[in-house]
């Protein structure tokens with residue numbers, strides 16, 4: 001078998017929302033389709049990928065470096081020993097030929113989007129949902145039947161007052177989510193505390209609310225928020241400071257007793273290991289949010305899991321950023337702590353299969369082969385139209 005075509009496109013995932021650091025008015029994503037010569041149900045198997053959210057489309061990197069390397073490679077060098085399926089690790093190494101280590105930048109996004117499409121194709125060719133394939137080939141042979149998910153939203157946008165924020169959170173709870181997440185750090189501490197209390201009026205207790213500062217704070221501000229947030233006993237306090245400021249994170253963990261979360265802007269197993277080593281993160285309560293789609297894909301995520309396990313964490317510490325179905329499959333197949341979900345933002349990329357409801361804060365998984373894009377009609381339509389497949 002072989003890859004016969006790889007197509008990429010840029011799609012908007014823009015909206016007027018704002019976190020503490022950026023607005024999403026011009027946000028884009030890359031979509032990639034890997035077309036194979038394998039036929040299932042009378043049609044060629046096509047794997048799809050996209051690059052999560054928060055980083056812009058990587059078309060320059062894809063078209064100048066990573067896709068030409070795959071197109072120029074001997075097709076046989078990209079398949080497994082048996083020659084009956086793609087080999088994600090070999091494809092990864094081919095893409096990374098002549099790339100120096102370190103300074104991961106955003107090439108990890110370009111590699112990540114292709115890697116997602118490759119795994120989708122691999123599971124479709126294997127005739128299994130990806131979570132089952134992962135459990136069998138990279139896990140312990142068993143998988144979780146449902147995954148903890150929380151509803152991420154609570155953005156700042158023009159004209160949004162506390163009543164609108166409360167309505168949004170009420171909708172998430174009505175959809176079956178228990179834990180909701182809101183943005184902080186885009187307003188004064190006083191205003192954010194008022195917003196937090198408004199949401200607590202809806203969800204009842206701090207353990208149902210996570211807050212996300214998107215790396216906005218210096219140490220002084222991070223500590224001031226920590227002090228103010230402490231009494232609420234929140235689900236977590238996320239990305240207080242710059243993603244690479246491990247000392248800030250470590251200082252914070254000395255004074256903030258509640259759970260903290262970070263890692264969505266670390267894009268390699270080396271960076272993940274540094275966070276685990278030097279960031280003061282506590283395996284008994286903290287959460288690691290590496291997003292495989294932004295960080296060289298699932299091939300690299302397997303290395304990330306190994307690296308953090310060597311530092312005392314387990315896969316259950318991981319609740320990836322991004323709200324996408326690849327992480328959902330990883331969460332079920334490799335037994336992570338859960339997955340993010342965006343019920344109302346980043347459409348059609350946020351959210352899960354159309355016909356699977358969230359119940360008691362957990363979501364089930366589709367049975368169809370692949371990652372499950374075909375079970376989310378608006379998303380597969382967007383991907384097919386963009387790549388004309």
Ligand SMILES: O=C([O-])CC(=O)C(=O)O
Pocket residue numbers: 019054152212214264321322340
């Ligand atoms: O607003 C964003 O960039 C998304 C984010 O941090 C998250 O989902 O945790």
Ligand SMILES: [Mg+2]
Pocket residue numbers: 212214238239264321
């Ligand atoms: Mg975040």
